Amino acid sequence: METVLKTNKLCKTFSNEGLQQHVLKNLDVELYKGDFTVIMGSSGAGKTTLLYALSGMDKPTLGEIWFKGEKISGYSSDRLAVFRRANCGFVFQQIYLIDKMSVMDNVLISGLLTGQNRTTVIQNAERLFTQVNIDAAAQRKFPSQLSGGEQQRAAVVRGLINQPEILFADEPTGALNSNNSSAVLDVLSAFNQAGQTIVMVTHDIKSALRGNRIIYLNDGVVCGECRLSRYAEEDSERRGKLEAFLEDLRW
Ligand SMILES: Nc1ncnc2c1ncn2[C@@H]1O[C@H](COP(=O)(O)OP(=O)(O)O)[C@@H](O)[C@H]1O
Ligand SMILES: [Mg+2]
Numbered sequence: 550m551e552t553v554l555k556t557n558k559l560c561k562t563f564s565n566e567g568l569q570q571h572v573l574k575n576l577d578v579e580l581y582k583g584d585f586t587v588i589m590g591s592s593g594a595g596k597t598t599l600l601y602a603l604s605g606m607d608k609p610t611l612g613e614i615w616f617k618g619e620k621i622s623g624y625s626s627d628r629l630a631v632f633r634r635a636n637c638g639f640v641f642q643q644i645y646l647i648d649k650m651s652v653m654d655n656v657l658i659s660g661l662l663t664g665q666n667r668t669t670v671i672q673n674a675e676r677l678f679t680q681v682n683i684d685a686a687a688q689r690k691f692p693s694q695l696s697g698g699e700q701q702r703a704a705v706v707r708g709l710i711n712q713p714e715i716l717f718a719d720e721p722t723g724a725l726n727s728n729n730s731s732a733v734l735d736v737l738s739a740f741n742q743a744g745q746t747i748v749m750v751t752h753d754i755k756s757a758l759r760g761n762r763i764i765y766l767n768d769g770v771v772c773g774e775c776r777l778s779r780y781a782e783e784d785s786e787r788r789g790k791l792e793a794f795l796e797d798l799r800w
Contacts, residue, residue: 551582552617553714553746554603559612561598561769572598574769575612580715580748585741587757588750589800590766596750597719599766603748604717605633616714634663638708640718644700646692652703653678653688660710670710677706681736698729702736709740716740718749722756734759754795758788765798773798 561573572595580586580603588596601607603614605621608629614622621632646655653674660670678688681702683695692700701721708716718737722730738759741747751757758777765773775794777787 557613587760638713642720642723
């Protein structure tokens with residue numbers, strides 16, 4: 550297995566009105582190419598904080614983050630931003646598409662920011678939109694004119710427009726109804742099956758079953774992990790294995 554991301558004693562401390570809160574505590578984790586890694590853990594465990602640190606959205610307080618052979622934890626903010634645009638894609642629970650521009654323009658902006666040629670970006674965007682089943686008419690609409698599920702699938706397109714090494718998703722279906730959630734998860738599964746490395750935070754067992762590796766976070770450290778085979782999601786043995794793993798952790 551090829552390692553894409555690895556931390557060494559990662560710490561993140563927030564200061565709130567003079568009070569220090571240690572959110573990540575000497576956390577060690579390794580992520581592998583091609584995996585669909587799922588991060589679970591109770592609310593406040595530090596999942597979002599970890600995702601932001603791993604993806605260069607935020608800097609750790611102490612410790613190292615290695616992306617392949619590159620130590621990104623020492624980068625300046627500017628250098629980190631360049632690294633992030635080239636290597637990381639994001640999908641957020643709140644979606645965060647800009648509503649003053651079309652769905653297509655939301656995606657093109659992200660692509661053009663990395664200095665890619667406009668024609669190439671448009672071609673890539675059109676291909677990705679087709680893969681997530683958003684047609685040309687919907688691409689020209691404003692985000693608010695689409696359903697939540699369509700908006701989130703468009704956000705997945707935006708996240709993938711720069712062909713990132715890793716797509717990070719923080720509770721991507723947390724604000725969606727069940728049908729829309731399934732459609733978004735179907736899209737993520739399909740991209741993973743085509744080779745895309747994905748790291749997703751979720752609370753939900755059904756969503757977690759889309760992954761092949763589950764990491765459980767508690768109080769700022771990794772306290773368990775479980776590998777699931779890649780066979781059918783509805784396989785009851787597979788679900789049983791995940792449920793037993795979570796039960797052991799008193800989830
Ligand atoms: N920017 C911040 N400033 C201060 N405290 C924060 C900040 N971000 C997160 N925290 C605190 O860190 C803890 C973990 O948050 P978070 O990583 O969002 O947890 P999770 O995603 O697992 O629910 C929470 O107690 C939260 O209040
Ligand atoms: Mg969170």
